Amino acid sequence: MNKTVTLTIDDREITVPAGTTILEAAQELGIEIPVICYHPHLTANGLCRVCSVETGGRVQAAACVTHCSNGMTVQTNNDAVQRGRRTILEMLAATVNLEEAPQILALLAQYGADAERFAGGERREAPIHDDNPFYIRDYNQCVNCWRCVQVCAEDAQYAFALNFEGRGFHTQIATFLNDPMPDTTCVFCGQCVGVCPTGALKPKRQALLEQGFSPDEVFEQTRRGQRKKHTVS
Amino acid sequence: MTTSVDLTLLEPLLAQYNGRSRDALLPFLHDAQALYGWLPRPVQEAISRTLRVPLADIHGVVEFYTMFYNEPTAKRVIRVCDDMACRLAGSADFIEALETRLGLQSGQTSPNGSVTYERVPCLGMCEHGPNALRNDEPAGHLTPDDVNNFLVGAHPEPRIQKYGGPLLKLARAGKVIPWSLNDYEQHGGYATLRKALAQTPEEIITTLEASKILGRGGAMFPTGLKWRYTRSAPGTPAQKHLIANADESEPGTFKDRGLLEEDPFSLVEAMTIAAYAIGVENGWIFIRGEYPRGYRRLVTAVNLARRAGYLGQNILGKEGFNFDIEVRLGAGAYICGEETALFEAIEGKRGFPRIKPPFPTTHGLFQQPTAINNVETLAAAMSVLSIGLDEWLKLGTAESPGTKWFCLSGHVVRPGVYELPFGLTIRELIAMAGGVPDGKAIQAVLMGGAAGVFLPPDKLDVPLSYESAKANNFPLGSGVIMVFDETADLRHALYQLGHFFAHESCGKCFPCQLGTQRQLEILERIAHNGGPRPGDEAALQDIGFAMTKTSLCGLGQTAATAVLSAINIWPELVASEQ
Numbered sequence: 043m044n045k046t047v048t049l050t051i052d053d054r055e056i057t058v059p060a061g062t063t064i065l066e067a068a069q070e071l072g073i074e075i076p077v078i079c080y081h082p083h084l085t086a087n088g089l090c091r092v093c094s095v096e097t098g099g100r101v102q103a104a105a106c107v108t109h110c111s112n113g114m115t116v117q118t119n120n121d122a123v124q125r126g127r128r129t130i131l132e133m134l135a136a137t138v139n140l141e142e143a144p145q146i147l148a149l150l151a152q153y154g155a156d157a158e159r160f161a162g163g164e165r166r167e168a169p170i171h172d173d174n175p176f177y178i179r180d181y182n183q184c185v186n187c188w189r190c191v192q193v194c195a196e197d198a199q200y201a202f203a204l205n206f207e208g209r210g211f212h213t214q215i216a217t218f219l220n221d222p223m224p225d226t227t228c229v230f231c232g233q234c235v236g237v238c239p240t241g242a243l244k245p246k247r248q249a250l251l252e253q254g255f256s257p258d259e260v261f262e263q264t265r266r267g268q269r270k271k272h273t274v275s
Numbered sequence: 276m277t278t279s280v281d282l283t284l285l286e287p288l289l290a291q292y293n294g295r296s297r298d299a300l301l302p303f304l305h306d307a308q309a310l311y312g313w314l315p316r317p318v319q320e321a322i323s324r325t326l327r328v329p330l331a332d333i334h335g336v337v338e339f340y341t342m343f344y345n346e347p348t349a350k351r352v353i354r355v356c357d358d359m360a361c362r363l364a365g366s367a368d369f370i371e372a373l374e375t376r377l378g379l380q381s382g383q384t385s386p387n388g389s390v391t392y393e394r395v396p397c398l399g400m401c402e403h404g405p406n407a408l409r410n411d412e413p414a415g416h417l418t419p420d421d422v423n424n425f426l427v428g429a430h431p432e433p434r435i436q437k438y439g440g441p442l443l444k445l446a447r448a449g450k451v452i453p454w455s456l457n458d459y460e461q462h463g464g465y466a467t468l469r470k471a472l473a474q475t476p477e478e479i480i481t482t483l484e485a486s487k488i489l490g491r492g493g494a495m496f497p498t499g500l501k502w503r504y505t506r507s508a509p510g511t512p513a514q515k516h517l518i519a520n521a522d523e524s525e526p527g528t529f530k531d532r533g534l535l536e537e538d539p540f541s542l543v544e545a546m547t548i549a550a551y552a553i554g555v556e557n558g559w560i561f562i563r564g565e566y567p568r569g570y571r572r573l574v575t576a577v578n579l580a581r582r583a584g585y586l587g588q589n590i591l592g593k594e595g596f597n598f599d600i601e602v603r604l605g606a607g608a609y610i611c612g613e614e615t616a617l618f619e620a621i622e623g624k625r626g627f628p629r630i631k632p633p634f635p636t637t638h639g640l641f642q643q644p645t646a647i648n649n650v651e652t653l654a655a656a657m658s659v660l661s662i663g664l665d666e667w668l669k670l671g672t673a674e675s676p677g678t679k680w681f682c683l684s685g686h687v688v689r690p691g692v693y694e695l696p697f698g699l700t701i702r703e704l705i706a707m708a709g710g711v712p713d714g715k716a717i718q719a720v721l722m723g724g725a726a727g728v729f730l731p732p733d734k735l736d737v738p739l740s741y742e743s744a745k746a747n748n749f750p751l752g753s754g755v756i757m758v759f760d761e762t763a764d765l766r767h768a769l770y771q772l773g774h775f776f777a778h779e780s781c782g783k784c785f786p787c788q789l790g791t792q793r794q795l796e797i798l799e800r801i802a803h804n805g806g807p808r809p810g811d812e813a814a815l816q817d818i819g820f821a822m823t824k825t826s827l828c829g830l831g832q833t834a835a836t837a838v839l840s841a842i843n844i845w846p847e848l849v850a851s852e853q
Contacts, residue, residue, distance in 0.1 A: 078785075079785075087630070087783075088630050088784065088827055089783060089784050089785060089827075090784075090785045091784050091785055091786050091825040091826070091827070092785070094824070094825040101823070101824050101825070101826075101832055102824045102825050104630075104825075104827070107630050122820075122824065125817065125820055125821070126786070126820065126821045126824050126825045128817075129786075129790075129817045129818060129820065129821035130785050130786050130789065130821055130825065132817075133785075133786075133789035133790060133793050133818070133821075134785060134789060136793070137789055137792075159814070160793050160796075160814070163792070163793055163796045164792065164796065185785075186782070186785075186788070195329075202329030202330075202331055202332060203331055204331055205329075205331035205332050205334055205335030206335045206338065206339070206625065206782070207334060207335070207338040208338060208782070209338070209339055209341075209608075209780070209781060209782050210777060210778065210779070210780035210781065210782045210787075210788050210791060210792070211777060211780065211782065211788050211789065211791065211792035212782070213781075213782030213788060216331075216334060216335075216338075217331055217334070218319075218330035218331045218333065218334045219316060219319075219334060219345065226330070226331065227329065227330070227331070
């Protein structure tokens with residue numbers, strides 16, 4: 043099975059093995075398609091849609107999950123594509139805190155997105171979860187890329203400590219009934235922190251250093267320090 | 276809130292579901308909630324252990340479906356439709372009277388824990404608006420004077436309002452006893468299955484292809500082709516599925532409810548015929564949680580059909596023809612009408628739509644070949660076999676033969692389901708429904724549903740057929756025709772549309788989860804909080820563009836369609852005076 047397909051991306055022809063995504067084929071040509079949720083080592087779910095490109099269809103195609111096909115003509119950055127990306131980024135900027143998401147901030151600048159366009163609308167807010175010595179969860183910075191949920195489940199760890207609550211705009215990452223992490227099946231492998239693109243998940247040591255604690259104080263609070271006692275209310 | 280939970284109540288269910296797996300999660304949650312009124316922590320933990328589903332995943336599922344409750348909720352839940360058609364029928368007065376009587380706002384439970392009250396999206400009973408559900412009991416045509424009777428369950432249940440003709444698919448509904456197989460047989464029931472079993476599956480599919488039936492749920496995929504794809508997909512009949520999509524939930528859509536409630540055996544027979552033609556052994560009916568009466572009657576019909584040998588092994592003596600049906604009840608999620616989200620729901624997950632391709636005919640339920648058809652589509656296929664292809668082709672237009680169910684609601688004298696051949700104009704259909712009450716003029720008609728488009732009064736002379744819809748840029752969709760008279764507040768209607776999609780967005784892809792919310796905020800301000808501002812129209816256009824072009828599934832791709840059509844016709848609705 044060495045089947046290949048030939049397509050055109052931004053007026054350049056390329057032949058790739060069948061099953062190659064548009065994102066991968068474009069990369070081979072040196073054409074960068076922006077992504078937010080996509081991570082090369084995780085299952086692509088086509089969530090953020092900023093990788094959407096025109097392929098001549100009724101709707102645009104998410105490059106991270108759309109396979110190349112013979113004769114396909116792809117436009118990765120025309121006006122329609124840019125309009126979609128810009129609008130998604132503007133809506134996202136009005137929803138969560140992107141201060142620690144430099145890649146997304148760079149996209150906002152690149153696409154001329156006005157971060158204040160939808161200011162005043164509802165933001166997706168949540169209390170900060172500081173419930174274990176290893177990492178802090180601040181879902182005010184969470185864009186719902188699902189990476190943490192995926193590495194916690196079948197994409198890596200099979201711990202299944204994380205899932206969702208709410209629906210639509212109000213969807214957030216959550217544990218069972220919002221239990222503190224030590225009361226869940228979390229094994230503190232740290233993979234969720236490693237794949238988080240926005241600083242919503244942060245090593246506790248880093249957070250404390252950023253807050254101005256000295257390394258000794260940080261050590262007290264994380265390694266040797268008292269683990270917080272949790273009582274179920 | 277600390278509540279003691281008597282887990283001994285749950286023991287029979289734990290025994291019943293022992294050995295089942297994740298795909299039993301939704302029915303298990305329904306059954307458990309029926310015991311407690313909600314799903315307390317230890318109950319969810321027990322369900323998690325029994326089905327071997329992670330606790331976090333249980334939480335995700337309970338949180339996704341609006342009819343499952345994590346928090347103490349009364350065993351009696353009052354759900355009142357707060358959507359467009361009921362509003363046009365005068366629901367605001369009833370809602371006000373009800374809320375005053377209960378002393379509750381939406382989402383609240385009475386202090387003594389006896390009743391929970393919710394305003395909800397369209398309940399699919401628009402011809403009976405204003406309408407509501409008192410637990411499993413539907414009630415319609417509610418006025419402020421009916422509040423007390425409704426609350427004690429003394430308000431009469433509404434019956435199907437069917438009009439038009441020839442009534443093929445709705446021939447029996449309203450005439451037969453819905454829970455009597457005997458009565459069904461005496462009204463010609465199961466004659467078509469016998470006729471079908473005398474043909475080969477290939478003959479039936481060829482007939483279906485010639486009938487030009489397109490999917491009646493709104494997506495308009497050729498039914499014969501879908502059956503052929505599923506039939507030819509790799510796998511044995513035991514590895515394939517047939518699903519009746521009875522999850523109609525789009526505001527203004529109530530076309531399938533009549534059949535489900537008043538003639539459930541028809542769907543069972545139609546599915547059995549489809550199963551024979553396609554070569555599948557596993558049948559499923561997924562019915563929305565807001566149709567409890569239809570659910571009960573379908574369960575009864577399936578059980579009676581099985582007992583009589585119409586389901587099971589070697590049906591009607593046809594060697595090797597095995598087929599059975601499981602009825603599944605949704606739990607409050609419009610998105611589960613999307614075919615792949617529906618698969619996820621049956622599999623016991625959040626109703627997130629999947630990426631397509633792969634398509635259901637090869638990778639559907641449990642990743643196995645699946646034919647999923649709308650209820651009316653299955654009924655139409657049975658009608659073709661019942662009256663014969665020649666008679667079917669004589670009805671309607673050349674490109675759109677046969678009949679279609681239209682849901683007339685809003686400002687018409689006789690709202691209801693109209694079964695009619697394709698080809699009448701919208702104006703003729705409205706006239707057939709008695710026109711607009713009190714001789715008022717038509718301001719607008721919403722075509723196809725919440726995901727459809729508005730038409731102005733001068734565009735109502737177009738025929739209702741697939742070719743005309745395509746030429747004139749309106750969708751037939753789920754057959755919705757909602758009439759707004761000259762007094763209707765269209766800005767409020769747009770706000771309601773925005774509210775519906777924001778409420779029902781699943782939250783999977785960014786453009787829909789963010790766009791439905793931003794769209795709602797602008798439409799709400801325009802309608803009720805200061806009016807349009809400069810930049811609103813451009814914002815709505817950009818949001819609509821992003822949702823339409825980049826959303827993952829059909830919900831997001833159509834969540835702005837009606838709004839954009841209204842802006843196009845009546846720019847003043849969103850134009851700023853500044």
